[in-house]
Amino acid sequence: MSLYDDAVLVLKEYEGQSELRDLYLEHLAEHPDGVYKPCQAGHITGSALVVDPAGGRVLLTLHKKLGIWLQMGGHCEPGDTTLAGAALREAVEESGIASGLALLPGGPVRLDRHPIPAPCNWHLDVQYAALAPADAVAEISEESLDLRWFPYEEVAAVADTSVVRLMEATRARL
Numbered sequence: 001m002s003l004y005d006d007a008v009l010v011l012k013e014y015e016g017q018s019e020l021r022d023l024y025l026e027h028l029a030e031h032p033d034g035v036y037k038p039c040q041a042g043h044i045t046g047s048a049l050v051v052d053p054a055g056g057r058v059l060l061t062l063h064k065k066l067g068i069w070l071q072m073g074g075h076c077e078p079g080d081t082t083l084a085g086a087a088l089r090e091a092v093e094e095s096g097i098a099s100g101l102a103l104l105p106g107g108p109v110r111l112d113r114h115p116i117p118a119p120c121n122w123h124l125d126v127q128y129a130a131l132a133p134a135d136a137v138a139e140i141s142e143e144s145l146d147l148r149w150f151p152y153e154e155v156a157a158v159a160d161t162s163v164v165r166l167m168e169a170t171r172a173r174l
Contacts, residue, residue, distance in 0.1 A: 003035050004028065006082045007044055010107060010126065020111045024124050034124075037075045042122030046080075046087035047073020048103065048130040049166050050095050050138075053174055058155060058167055059138055061094055062146035069150075069159045071166060073125065074143075083108075087128040095147070096139025097132055104129040109169045112162045129170040 001009075011024050027042060028034045035044045049071040050059035060069040072094040073087060080086040088103055095101070110127045140147040152171065156164050 001081070003076055003080050003082065003086075004032060007035050007126070010083050014108055014111070017111050020113060023113065024111065024126075027124060035076050036078075037120070040119050040121065042120060042124055043075070044083070045073060045075055045123045045125045046083050046090060046128070047071050047125050048087040048091035048128040049109070049163070049170055050091055050097070050101065050130045050132050051104075051167075051170055051174070052132045052134060052136065052149065054134040055149070057149045057151050059095055059097075059132065059147065059149050060155070060159060060163070061141075061144040062148075064143055064145050067145070069148075069163065071127070071163055072130075073127070083126050084128060087126070088130060091130040094141050094143055095132075095136075096141060097136045100133040100136060101130045104131055104170065104173060106173060109173060110166050112166070114162065127166050129166075129173070 011021055014021050031039050033039045063070050072091040074090045076086045108126050109129050112125045114123055116123050138147050155167050
């Protein structure tokens with residue numbers, strides 16, 4: 001199964017946010033290359049909120065280009081075969097947590113569509129949650145300005161609404 005086929009299947013099975021889900025599916029139907037960065041009409045991305053449920057905290061990255069606190073995530077790459085795999089790969093790369101990260105069962109937690117600068121127009125983010133072991137040690141990557149654990153109650157003060165919604169949806173699923 002190709003990454004494109006996996007994306008379509010994941011989105012068809014996703015039960016939340018029906019309008020946004022349908023928009024993603026329409027985008028993929030119109031753009032067979034819509035899972036990769038070169039698709040200028042927009043492209044699917046995969047992200048994961050790294051959560052330490054035992055510690056009541058989330059790991060956020062201060063994005064190098066945007067200068068805002070976000071969950072781990074990014075573009076799908078040619079070697080990715082699933083959206084879940086792409087999100088987990090990004091979480092491992094950007095968190096520096098080399099072992100023990102596992103996606104929260106049940107598929108994506110949320111979808112988030114946001115504009116990006118030209119030449120592309122949109123990121124169609126498929127958002128997962130990754131559970132970190134209680135003893136996880138994070139290590140900053142070259143994609144970040146900073147990397148930090150935040151208690152749940154502090155996230156709204158540092159991150160935008162999309163991250164807060166993702167954290168709330170993750171906590172509800174936990």
